Amino acid sequence: MSDDPVRDDPVSDDPVSDAPVPTDPRERLVASWDSNAAAWTDAVRQGRIASRDRATNAAVLAAVTRLRPGRVLDVGCGEGWLAHALEARGVSVVGFDASEALVRAAGSGPGTFVRLDYATFARDDDVIRGPFDVAVCNFSLLEAEIGGLLGALVARLGPAGRLVVQTLHPLTLGAERYADGWHEETFDGFGGAFAAPMPWYARTLASWSRVVGDAGLVFERLEEPRMDGASWPVSLLFTAARGPGAVGAEGPR
Numbered sequence: 270m271s272d273d274p275v276r277d278d279p280v281s282d283d284p285v286s287d288a289p290v291p292t293d294p295r296e297r298l299v300a301s302w303d304s305n306a307a308a309w310t311d312a313v314r315q316g317r318i319a320s321r322d323r324a325t326n327a328a329v330l331a332a333v334t335r336l337r338p339g340r341v342l343d344v345g346c347g348e349g350w351l352a353h354a355l356e357a358r359g360v361s362v363v364g365f366d367a368s369e370a371l372v373r374a375a376g377s378g379p380g381t382f383v384r385l386d387y388a389t390f391a392r393d394d395d396v397i398r399g400p401f402d403v404a405v406c407n408f409s410l411l412e413a414e415i416g417g418l419l420g421a422l423v424a425r426l427g428p429a430g431r432l433v434v435q436t437l438h439p440l441t442l443g444a445e446r447y448a449d450g451w452h453e454e455t456f457d458g459f460g461g462a463f464a465a466p467m468p469w470y471a472r473t474l475a476s477w478s479r480v481v482g483d484a485g486l487v488f489e490r491l492e493e494p495r496m497d498g499a500s501w502p503v504s505l506l507f508t509a510a511r512g513p514g515a516v517g518a519e520g521p522r
């Protein structure tokens with residue numbers, strides 16, 4: 270089984286950037302999660318994604334809890350494992366996701382869960398009100414255009430709020446295709462349980478740096494979780510804070 274953007278979420282690495290894409294990849298991406306909701310929920314809850322159990326779950330939990338948040342926004346919460354784990358540690362969590370089936374699955378555990386897509390969240394200040402101490406995106410920033418979402422997340426953070434993002438490590442793309450672009454995840458490692466392939470957008474490190482900076486944030490901490498004994502990181506995990514001079518930025522720390 271391979272690791273997440275899912276390389277944590279098994280990836281077939283076929284780049285599709287050069288091929289004609291039949292329909293809007295963003296729409297297919299969002300729709301795929303409803304089609305695959307049952308298989309995904311089973312894979313996560315049965316511990317079928319090795320990199321999650323052996324590296325990335327603990328890493329993102331540690332990254333969030335070390336900030337000692339009272340209130341967390343779980344962005345693209347999926348079936349809710351992270352929200353449930355944080356609630357078990359006394360943190361109040363609101364999770365949202367475009368997939369109705371995944372939001373329903375998340376509702377089987379503690380936390381508040383809302384069916385909502387990123388575009389609506391970014392457009393409407395009144396849906397899910399802040400302030401949050403942390404907004405966390407665990408393998409859930411999969412689209413090409415994420416600037417609007419990041420801006421809306423920053424607007425919902427308290428003055429000392431942080432954004433925590435875990436994503437596929439850009440190096441995993443390999444030297445020959447180290448570039449931004451759409452790829453397609455076919456979930457081959459799951460023996461046909463997933464009905465729909467998932468388009469997802471890969472970013473280089475410079476590209477991540479650009480979108481974070483454009484949202485008025487600065488990297489505070491960068492981590493590269495890896496499985497025991499592995500020479501290669503399975504993910505890039507970063508914590509970002511408002512940059513100096515940004516509205517709502519903290520004073521000297």
Ligand SMILES: C[S@@+](CC[C@H](N)C(=O)[O-])C[C@H]1O[C@@H](n2cnc3c(N)ncnc32)[C@H](O)[C@@H]1O
Nearest residue numbers: 302345346347366367368385386387407408409
């Ligand atoms: C790889 S899963 C990760 C789920 C969860 N964060 C976790 O750690 O298991 C990606 C999630 O992002 C959600 N997602 C992707 N694009 C979205 C969008 N535009 N609006 C809302 N949710 C979206 C999907 O529905 C899916 O649940």
